[in-house]
Amino acid sequence: MARRSSLGRRLLRQRMAVVGMAVLALMLVGAAFAPLIAPYDPEAMDIIHRLSPPAAAHWFGTDDFGRDEFSRVLFGARLSMITGTLVVVFATVAGTVLGLLSSTLRWLDDLLMRFSDALMAFPDILLAIALMAALGPSLLDVVLALGTVYTPRVARLVRGAALVLQRTQFVEAAAALGAGELRIVCAHLLPNTFAVLIVQATFTFAAAVLTEAALSFLGAGIPPPTPSWGNMIAEGQQYLDRADWLIMAPGLAILLTVLALQLVGDGLRDALDPRLRGLT
């Protein structure tokens, strides 16, 4: 008779999380060392060999300009990793600051929460597109736009955790002992919200990768010739019937990355605190 219990499932989850982490590590290494690993320059054209299927010379085939798809996917990984990291840093820092401020200053709280409600009333991609229309087509602008999209969620999370912690006794005790507000915040609140933030960061990363891909696919994100998985799929669209590796390779890359991030996020959430299950 098979044994099933919550501990067993947690172990299984950890195993999946480990697999996820391995995939991510591979992705990060590939992204970091892309200039060294990539067999070709991602923007080097070779018209003679355009639209060739995957083979020994080009592992993922070539696109309509004869550029090596594998190298492009690799550099696309680089772009996604950089974008994801920057967006997470932006959203986490901005969200934490706003969330903490919100939890300590009543008048600001109402205002900020209404703004965050408003921001969350747009679909991620729509808000991102609108911001990109106002900004320009560069990596920094993409980070700015996506960072703005994902800051409200982090702010809410931090504010919620901070409000809960504020009511607990040790914070009251610290205040009674005369510790300044800022010191209480830094010493007590931050370490306790850490777990929640890490878990949220992985999911934000995953969302950022997907949204950046959508932006670039629509032409509102990273413009070609810089390879982004999204604009690669856009370029491969017209060759759907004869060169499907052009959309399969970047698509599967997105799948692997986002799936790995979700597995890691779930694993972290289980490992750090089973109580968090309801929060994110």
Next chain:
Amino acid sequence: MNAGETLLEVEELCTSFFTDEGEAKAVDGVSFTVRPGETLALVGESGSGKSVTALSIMRLFPSPPGRIVGGRLRLHWNGVVHDLVAASEPRMRRLRGSAISMIFQEPMTSLNPLLTVGEQVAEVLRAHTDLGRRAIARRTVEMLDRVGIAAPERRAHDYPHHLSGGMRQRVMIAVALVCAPALLIADEPTTALDVTIQGQVLELMRGLRAEFGMGLLFITHNLGVVAEIADRVAVMYAGRLVETADVLALFDHPRHPYTAALLRSLPRLCRGEAAPAGALEAIPGQIPSPFERPPGCPFAPRCGFARPRCTETVPPLEVTPGGQAVRCIRRREIVP
């Protein structure tokens, strides 16, 4: 009510939970009988396995980890003997609510918050009888009235959150008895209630028992309640039955060292020769974990009368013709 008949026979029941941490032997050798119309109190500390015993009779424990691994459960109902261990799930479903009913400890969470109180009584009738809508509605209101709920026609349309804890427990009793089961299992029904309400609910249960004539298996850790409601008492320790006796006999002359220790640990308010008021007598040590039952008698590590041979083999349950039982190899030698 023929005193010679039996309603429920439990014979060396063993129920274990198989988890990643190993096998938890929640019930490891429990035997007792309940006769029609009789109230048997099942007594023990938390962790003794009394709730799991009750759930085993109903086959309601979560079944991937839990399994009945030994013993027999027989219910005599409507002239048929039902083997509750081997019975199919559809058969068990037919018995639950109609032949055997159970009420639980937490009235605040045991009722579905999204259904009216009347509906929760009516659906039992719908599941087990052929009555039409109007008859069901009438029986529902009658039952609510019988358990002491005022203005039952109106109350039937209330939701559980409109009712107090005591009233919710009354509704639970109505749900359990509306199909007139032969056996009612009550798992600590008054523990979560205020003391004043406790008395009312016990009073109600005594009245209904007289009226319906069902057998009552009353699970509790409170010896005071036992004295009020039980005809006979079965004492459990660490998953095993250690003593069974008539209630008066149990209180006057406990035969198992654990029972005696339990009675001694009751606080006494009066001074007297036989039981001078003084320091509370706790039983030293702790109940063993269901994952690690000690060999031999489970109480031996904490027993003042223990001898080396007590830890060698499990003492057999010795049953006297009168229905008393003790599981102690030294029972003839000691007066605990």
Next chain:
Amino acid sequence: MNAVARIALRRGGGMLVVMFFVASVVFAIIHIIPGDPAGVMLGPSATAADVAALRARLGLNAPLPMQYVRFLGDAVRLDLGQSLFLNQSVGAALLSRAPVTLQLTLMAAGLATVLGVPIGVLSALRRGGWLDQAVTVLAMAAASLPSFWIGLTLIEYLSVKFRLFPVAGYGPPGAGLLVHLHSLVLPAIAVGLPNMALILRLTRTAMLDVLNEDYVRTARAKGLPPATVVIKHAFRNARTAVLTVVGVTVIGLIGGAIVTETVFGLPGVGNLIVASVLNRDYPVIEGALLVISGIYVLINLATDLLYLVLDPRLRD
């Protein structure tokens, strides 16, 4: 019902407040960019006279606060202005394209819910079984795929290779209802699949929580048929959580629809928005933002009211 009306009014008021902030955010996005909006809109090849004319036409010479007030006033009167590139008002443009997007979103939501909820319930009932494990992994994978990629893959296999569906062929309602709906099936699958995965996972979690509750044990102790226990007792208590999920994922659905319309060439709001972004047709972008967020806030209001219907405890 008096309680319901009161709560509806209060929530409605809250909704208006949120819309006020939404309008402010929209204004901020468009008007607080550095540089001259009119110049950006017309591009580098515009003459100074053109720019000045556009500025006057859009009222950009007024001080910012006044522009803000005028913008709010227009929004309240539902006057969304004129498109810069299409020969129609923003309102008319959105209205003409709304039906397609609405149908797509509804089909996708229907698919996601009709498949996701029952599978989520089954997964919870057979927790740890092979169905549960397989479904969990597949659901996570489906939620990791961009809907536009799913759309392209579906086109490649089902439209091109197996010729079961039109390739980027939109069948307008005029061509017959069946043709019209048929052309929406693949886009609905593409948009609905990631959402189905989310709904599935969250339904499963909600059911697992509920199945552990005492009242479910009571229901079993009554000898009720298993279907009754699962549906009338367990799921009934999980349904508000499921409703929450569906409400929250609607916004993702709308986002997915926006992107997927371009893959399938559907003449919907999404295609309009994308074109407007590339053309810098700001009035349309503003209008679309207001309308879509308005729809989302309305949906939120509807789900809040639905909670009241579903859970009697909230009415007191």
